[in-house]
Amino acid sequence: MPVARGSADPLASPARVVPHGLARMSSCGGATKNKVTVSKRVWDFLTKESPAKLARLKEETKVTIMVDGETSDIYVLQLFLPPPAPPGGLCPARKALKALLKETEKELKKKTQRHDDLLGRVATVLEPSGGTLGGRGGAPPGGGGGPSSREEEPERQCPICLGEIQKMKTLEKCRHSFCEDCITRALAVRTACPMCGRFYGTLVGNQPPNGRMLVTRDAGLPLPGYESFGTIIIQYVFPPGVQGAEHPNPGVRYPGTTRVAYLPDCPEGNKVLALFRKAFAQRLTFTVGTSMTTGRANVITWNDIHHKTNCTGGPQLFGYPDPTYLARVQEELRAKGITED
Structure with missing residues (x-):
């Protein structure tokens, strides 16, 4: 971002x-x-x-x-x-x-x-037998006359144990490789790549469940940088509600809110729209917490998926033109496991 x-x-x-x-x-x-x-x-x-x-x-x-x-x-x-x-x-x-x-x-x-x-x-x-992290079947540290295997083949070093990779396991999305045992245990702790943080599995957030995502299109409203296309207008609407067990203060009420965001009505913009729909369905777009603007607690706030809330003004005002925005937000969504497939 x-x-x-x-x-x-x-x-x-x-x-x-x-x-x-x-x-x-x-x-x-x-x-x-x-x-x-x-x-x-x-x-x-x-x-x-x-x-x-x-x-x-x-x-x-x-x-x-x-x-x-x-x-x-x-x-x-x-x-x-x-x-x-x-x-x-x-x-x-x-x-x-x-x-x-x-x-x-x-x-x-x-x-x-x-x-x-x-x-x-x-x-x-x-x-299990008192060996060292790097000593898988090789000479003990300091032994032998030649360089270690990881010095000879640095690309085969496991980022977790720092030893030579055994039974290589390569993660499908990010293509980072590890020892099979190491990555199995790492993913049991957190279902994300230890190297890049790419999420694996289905992430579900704590967005209030009663919100709606409304989409309209305005062919006569081009966004700066996308003058050949119209505009996709996304409106998020949440009524007031009561915090659940997954929220900071269960049983405490939160007020309703409405947020509006904009995408260019071009092929890549529609691709991002589809990803936004997935993120919303998985309750990842919003959360309940403290507003960074007012300091007010128990309100609905954005939850780390960047939206363009202005049509103009450039990146500093969260509007357009911003030539790399669509690529950046797709990478942001990908890190949460939100992809086309």
């Missing part, structure tokens, strides 16, 4: 050093009201692993975020609003970004823990 960029401010104040792994933000007042400091590990994880969450924040708050400076372990982010920006207008965006960074930090810690747990499970399986 695109990350908004801007021109660096040569007069910007130097970055403050913060504890490693912790995102901090200054208060809404003062000279640094448009600055945010964040751990590089957290920011890089957010932009690479969960770009749709960042895109949703920028869509809801209309804020532009750029990296204005950096130290060895933090980034200094600068926030902008399109003019005319009201006094204190950045406060909601700053609060939303703070909440997202904290959430991302937790996800990063969980992913690191899952990876450690996975390696522990693999070690238990591969070392």
Whole structure:
């Protein structure tokens, strides 16, 4: 997903050093009201692993975020609003970004823990006699006079156990290869490729079950970049309801909402529409949680599938033109197991 960029401010104040792994933000007042400091590990994880969450924040708050400076372990982010920006207008965006960074930090810690747990499970399986992870039927570490098999054939190294691949198993969608034993146990922990995160199986979300996805077409409304085609208009409608057991606060009510999105009525746009229908049927398009814009809890929010909610304005305003959007969103959906077949 695109990350908004801007021109660096040569007069910007130097970055403050913060504890490693912790995102901090200054208060809404003062000279640094448009600055945010964040751990590089957290920011890089957010932009690479969960770009749709960042895109949703920028869509809801209309804020532009750029990296204005950096130290060895933090980034200094600068926030902008399109003019005319009201006094204190950045406060909601700053609060939303703070909440997202904290959430991302937790996800990063969980992913690191899952990876450690996975390696522990693999070690238990591969070392019944006290052997090492890399020592499958070969000389012990440091023994022998020649290079190891994985140095001779790096393409045959299993990414999980780091030994030579035994009984190679190649995942169908992403084509990453592993030892059969290693990937069997990895998929038992999480049905996704340990290398790229591609989902395998049928993922079902916790979107409220009583929503509707309505589709209309306007042949007289071309989108920038797709002037030869009309426009597909998607309207998502959800009535008020009560949270179920799969939601953050079971038994608590949430208000209804209506969202509108746009696709070009071209072959690729219709392909994305079909994928959007699948995602909606699998309850992946929305969730119940806290709004990144208002901070209000127990509301229906987008759930990491990027939609174009404006016809114009380009990527920064979540509109068109955006030449790579249709390809990007298909990759985003593919990571959730939503494909044509």
